[in-house]
Amino acid sequence: MATNLTPQYMEAEEEYKKAQTPDEKLACLKKMFQLVPKHKASEKLQADLKTKMADLRDEIEHEKKHPKKVGISYKFPKQGAGQYVIVGAPNVGKSRLLTRFTRATPEVAAYPFTTREPHVGMMDWQDVKIQLIDLPPITADFMEAYVSTIIRAADAAILMLDLGDDDAPFTAETVLERLAAVKTMLVGEKPAQIDDYSIEYIRTMLVANKIDLPGAQDRLDIIREMFGPKFPIHVISAEHGAGMGEMSEAIYKFLNVIRVYTKQPGKPADMTSPFTCPIGSTLVEMAGLVHRDFTEQLKNARIWGSGVHDGQSVGREHVLHDKDVVELHG
Numbered sequence: 001m002a003t004n005l006t007p008q009y010m011e012a013e014e015e016y017k018k019a020q021t022p023d024e025k026l027a028c029l030k031k032m033f034q035l036v037p038k039h040k041a042s043e044k045l046q047a048d049l050k051t052k053m054a055d056l057r058d059e060i061e062h063e064k065k066h067p068k069k070v071g072i073s074y075k076f077p078k079q080g081a082g083q084y085v086i087v088g089a090p091n092v093g094k095s096r097l098l099t100r101f102t103r104a105t106p107e108v109a110a111y112p113f114t115t116r117e118p119h120v121g122m123m124d125w126q127d128v129k130i131q132l133i134d135l136p137p138i139t140a141d142f143m144e145a146y147v148s149t150i151i152r153a154a155d156a157a158i159l160m161l162d163l164g165d166d167d168a169p170f171t172a173e174t175v176l177e178r179l180a181a182v183k184t185m186l187v188g189e190k191p192a193q194i195d196d197y198s199i200e201y202i203r204t205m206l207v208a209n210k211i212d213l214p215g216a217q218d219r220l221d222i223i224r225e226m227f228g229p230k231f232p233i234h235v236i237s238a239e240h241g242a243g244m245g246e247m248s249e250a251i252y253k254f255l256n257v258i259r260v261y262t263k264q265p266g267k268p269a270d271m272t273s274p275f276t277c278p279i280g281s282t283l284v285e286m287a288g289l290v291h292r293d294f295t296e297q298l299k300n301a302r303i304w305g306s307g308v309h310d311g312q313s314v315g316r317e318h319v320l321h322d323k324d325v326v327e328l329h330g
């Protein structure tokens with residue numbers, strides 16, 4: 001039976017996914033519980049929400065009584081068109097990738113466990129910026145506690161592996177298992193139907209690095225066979241630059257967002273800094289990003305772009321396309 005969740009509920013759920021402390025999470029869950037339609041079809045969801053709220057209350061209570069002595073947590077407010085985490089086993093080239101695409105300067109070294117804390121940088125792609133977070137490595141025996149929290153809050157992930165390493169498929173599998181054990185599933189596409197709301201699904205592209213090394217092509221064949229059905233795969237050499245242009249475009253496209261430019265009446269459009277919103281967004285949804293008041297007050301807009309005549313007037317529910325230019329009228 002369909003639960004028919006409202007857009008307000010979905011919005012509250014998005015906020016919940018981004019929440020990073022137990023208090024924030026509890027506040028979001030309360031909101032979701034208020035918003036969930038109360039009928040038979042949603043009973044399981046209501047029960048799940050109640051369980052989660054109870055667990056969080058216990059956790060908050062427990063933390064009050066036993067404050068953690070050495071808990072590290074990091075917060076990376078989202079910036080730009082989307083936020084990626086770079087995830088993988090040690091020494092696969094995660095930090096090198098960050099130094100290639102951004103101005104960040106994490107240490108890059110030929111031994112494992114170089115990165116001990118997250119590093120963040122902004123990547124330019126055409127006229128948008130995308131946030132990349134390089135994380136410490138994950139192995140069967142080692143995963144910083146905060147790593148899964150950061151991954152769960154990201155828009156998407158890059159799972160990296162090393163084509164110079166015969167064990168690459170297994171170390172990558174271990175990364176997936178370690179994360180799955182804390183209900184964080186890296187997936188090529190999110191499942192159409194979600195049964196367990198405590199699992200977080202993160203859309204992930206697999207990046208096979210170090211294609212320049214001897215034997216890399218043979219290992220790539222195996223990796224394509226093992227992981228091709230599950231993830232989109234991109235092949236690069238972060239060190240020497242092969243495949244980096246295609247990959248930066250793929251990083252943008254995989255976010256599933258569009259760019260929309262605004263213009264003032266009688267003036268040329270500002271083509272330097274687009275707003276980005278999810279594919280399928282309507283005019284009113286996009287206008288809400290420009291100014292909150294537009295959510296109520298927007299009447300219509302003139303629009304230049306695909307599927308319309310230049311300067312055509314469109315209503316609040318008009319679906320936008322990549323690179324549309326809009327002149328908003330309140």
Ligand SMILES: Nc1nc2c(ncn2[C@@H]2O[C@H](COP(=O)(O)OP(=O)(O)OP(=O)(O)O)[C@@H](O)[C@H]2O)c(=O)[nH]1
Pocket residue numbers: 088089090091092093094095096097107108109110111112113114115116136137209210211212213236237238239240
């Ligand atoms: N040949 C080759 N070496 C690379 C490539 N990318 C990275 N490396 C080298 O691989 C080693 C590890 O790179 P890092 O970026 O430090 O790896 P990491 O995944 O961040 O490692 P941890 O921080 O330990 O998890 C360094 O010596 C890099 O110079 C590549 O495309 N080809």
Ligand SMILES: [Mg+2]
Pocket residue numbers: 094095096106107108114115134135
């Ligand atoms: Mg590193």
